[in-house]
Amino acid sequence: MSQTVTLTIDGAKIEGQPGQMILGAAQEAGIYIPRLCHKDGLTPHGSCRVCTVMVNGRPMSACTTPITEGMVVENDTEQISSLRRDLIDMLFVEGNHFCMFCERSGNCELQALAYRFGITAPKYPYMFPDRDVDATHPDIMIDRHRCILCGRCVRSSQEVDGKNVFQFVGRGEEKRVAVNAEAALADTNVDVTDAAIEACPVGAIIKKRVGYVVPIGKRLYDHKPIGSEIEADGAVTAK
Amino acid sequence: MAKPKIATTSLAGCFGCHMSLLDIDERILALAEIVDFDKSPLDDIKTFTGRCAVGLIEGGCAHEENVEVLRDFRKHCDVLISVGDCAISGGIPAMRNMVPLQECLQEAYVDGPSVHNPAGVPPNDPDIPLMLDKVYPAHEVVKIDYHLPGCPPPADMLWEALVALLNNKPLDLPYELVKYD
Secondary structure (H helix, E strand, C coil), rough: CCEEEEEECEEEHHHHHECCCCHHHHHHHHCCEEEEECCCCCCCCCCCCCCCCEEECCEEECCCCCCCCEEEEEEECHHHHHHHHHHHHHHHCCCCCHHHHCCCCCCHHHHHHHCCCCCCCCCCCCCCCCCECCCCCCCEEEEEHHHHCCCCCHHHHCCCCCCCCEEECHHHHCEEEECCCCCHHHHHCCCCCHHHHHHHHHCEEEECCCCCCCCCCCCCCCCCCCCHHHHCCCCCCCC | CCCCCEEEEEECCCHHHHHHHHCCCCHHHHHHCEECCEEECCCCCCCCCCEEEEEEEECEEEEHHHHHHHHHHHHHEEEEEEEEEHHHCCCCHHHHHCCCHHHHHHHHHHHCCCCCCCCCCCCCCCCCCCCCEEEECHHHHCCCCECCCCCCCCCCHHHHHHHHCCCCCCCCCCHHHHHCC
16 A cells, blocks of 8 residues: 655645655655755765755755655745855855866856856855865866765765765865775776766766866756756656 | 946956957947946046946956955945956966965966076065965955856846946846856
8 A cells, every 4th residue: 555645845735655855755746955965866965955944844954854744844935045045155165166167067066056046156255275186097087176075976986886986084174075095096996987976966076088078058057947857847857 | 417437447357257348249339328438448547537336347356456446446336246257256366275375476486397587586576566365256355236257257147237237127137147157
């Protein structure tokens, strides 16, 4: 017997399966909840907090909170939007995001979220942290200036590729993605076809020699905001 | 009634944003109908002749003269707009922000592989503006009223923004025009 759980998101009644998270249930109902560290198919991380929604009046991350009967969720409100804008602002100022020459520009999820929220300038001062680049691998490069610590590479490598190439080290400001080798990325068993490489939402892990291959005007987020594919069709699963 | 005045400047920028402004093509004639240009590299007026309605800032602040000019713009303009990524985030010049200033100057004027500088010290003529410790976006130095991102911002965006502002209309830019590249 299939059970369903009924909840409301911004007043709209939706149904989901028991055990489903708010983000997934909303997505199937054609409601987009903005997210960065979440990627369909990976264990939810709940670290970026961009998917924060109000659940029965309390802020919770939609990617890690299971749905319950009669749950009241607020997603698209001014209060939540302003909180998400602040989070995106902070991600921009605490890294070095030079969109003007980044290979990922136009296909970047962080940038696309900033576009969606209509951010023209961050309200916090830029930090300009000194980070490093690992270009030792012949086909892949890590540019930690652009890393937002979403952990999608870490989880993809473990859960999809069956490897353990990436892992977090350090705490707070010092936290960064390290590679599982004595020295550098070239010494790991990473492969250019790994899901972990595709999983990066920003330009922190990029394939070499394919930059700028899609011309401006034809990139993922040039014409439609991120999430519009979910809003357009309730049945589709976002990438 | 006298026409409202517009002033523009390029601080630590590449003049690309000014090129984009010129890219409004023949609409510049319509613009000249409704505004006068005051201090701007476009007409080569060096000092403000009076109060301006709009000031367009290209580029961030890399040295003390940039700061001086920016403050002068704030003083003379009713509305100040950061135009382009360099004014908004520091942009390409801000790539030096991760390196201490002393090291930057040492590499650029002494140690760089193609440097010919027998004196062996960075230029220190008093006429050269002093470099700031890092490159600052315009809104971290003075109050900025609006930001128009892009590298450069599309000509259509600059046009739409100026027309809306000068006609006291709300600015509602289409999704396609607001980009960071």
